[in-house]
Amino acid sequence: MSFLEVLYFIVPSALLYATPLILTGIGALFSERAGVIGLGVEGLMIVGAFTGIYINLEYYDDFGRNVIWLALLASLLAGAIFSLIIAIAAVTFRADQTVTGVALNMLAAAITVFLVKLIYGKGQTDMVQAPLQRFEIPYLSDIPFLGPLLFHNVYSTTIIAFIVAIGAWFVLYKMPFGLRIRAVGEHPMAADTMGINVAKMRYIGVMISGALAGVGGASLAMTSSSDFSASTVAGQGFIAIAAMIFGKWHPIGTLGAALFFGLAQTLSIGGGNIPYIQQIPPVILQVLPYVLTILALAGFVGKAVAPKASGVPYIKGKR
């Protein structure tokens, strides 16, 4: 393989793996910025993946190829609704947020497989007839070098993910709403004093994380496996959290880290065909995102600081 061929293989593939990580990572970011730990995004991705595949299978006859849009929308809603469990437990019931996140992940995995068995009578669904498809962006794909690299084989969800990441930056840093979200995550008492409804903002933050993780899960399921089973979402939610931390709780940083982890995944899965990469044992590339996250947190890549109040229930009137 020539160097250019390698690039044309790696880059679109890395973008594909990065897409669910970007969406889910930005979701976790909203939750943590509002002061609720985002550990439940793995479970929310599972719910989104299941919903996307279910809608795709059931409504393909009615909508044809357009069913993917309905599936993505449904996964968005399902993720947001399911995330209410976190919001109620963590915000209203003041439950330990880490435990809540872990419990939600277990619950999501169990409920979706239960439903698959209930509806289809077996452990995994059929393959969808309308998976997400790569397409070519007209004009842009004619650009030499960059065209074949970036615009020849794109998924619509990848474009959505980039828009979400940049939009998240705009919302969080340029709009009053974003300021409020960040305020309740950093210093809820000060925010409360200023008349911001802390509980409401935290509910919104968690539900945004649910919506984005739901779409992330659906985009993962409708591109990589095209069906749903217990192994469709296997740790991608946690890599997304890793991307968020590696990106220092900033949308553009999260985007960059997710792209990097997408590249690592491409190399660990498809590395056997690529010169030079072949020599690296795949296990090193597999553990790369996790080890890098630890190093990032340990301060070797510059100090990353979590939102101050993330994980702390806010109790009105308590100092």
Place this chain on the structure above:
Amino acid sequence: MSNRVVNLLVPLISVVLGLLVGGIVMVVSGYDAIDGYTALWNGIFGDSYSIGNTIRQITPYILAGLAVAFAFRTGLFNIGVEGQLLMGWLAAAYVGYAIEGLPRIIHLPLALLAAAAAGAFWAFIVGFLKARLQVHEVIASIMLNYTALYLTNAAIKSLSDGGFKTPTVLESATLRNQWLREITDNSSLHLGIIVALIMVVVMWFILEKTTRGYELKAVGFNKNAAEYAGMNVNRNIILAMTISGVFAGLGGAMEALGTYQNASIKAAASGIGFDGIAVALLGANNPIGVFFGASLFGSLKYGSLNMPNEAGIPEEIVSIIIAVIILFVASGYILRVGLQKFGKKKEGK
């Protein structure tokens, strides 16, 4: 209502609510909840074979629960039991088959020790990162869980020359016991339950009877006060995490030397470590409580395998029930408020 009663009532109510939610889910899904719970009951207690396997299932849960509970008592959340358990699993399996010619009295303890050391080392990393570099233990543990999963898979692949499981452990390192198997109709019950019970006592002893245990608890209770009293907080954090890892590593040894007799490549986490969180929460982080919590979750998990055959209900229903129980225990605040109000009303009368 006294605090002690409330502390006991919260997990009990959570279990009842969890079973109730499970029943509702079954009915809504068009299944017969009575059939479901009967099948579950038979799966646990139906015959001596089931009882043997239920106890076998409880064994690693006790150790995983102890690991989480020990960390909780010292103010740490060890969500990395899963990874520590995998490291212990591999270490025990390796020592179990690779070292030949030792008598059982030396080989078996050696394999257990290797597992404990491997788990301890994996947890030590978390403790060290937390104490020296202020890395939050939850994130570090999760990342190390996945690192352990891929590392052990790669190690098993190379140890077995590209296969998917290590060779079987030698007779001299196995926890299997002929007598235990015979009285339980050839179930896979093994001696590990004794190891687990000993560790219950060990944890109780460390926390309640030693100065070090007192220090560890003090650090967990109030870091600053402990520091002011002259305790070395950082060293205690590392030590607490390492001890927690010993329990987790032994949990892996139960699977390696008892249940499976080898270590095999896994597509995903075993789940035992995560269920250990549930066990510890339900047991209020107390060794005896962990024993009861592990007994409940181990029974539910093993008994659920009987539900598809006998009642046609997917076994995932039990995972739903367990997750709901955790959510209720974690949301204990609201139950406490409810109980206190209820208690006051009664006193008022």
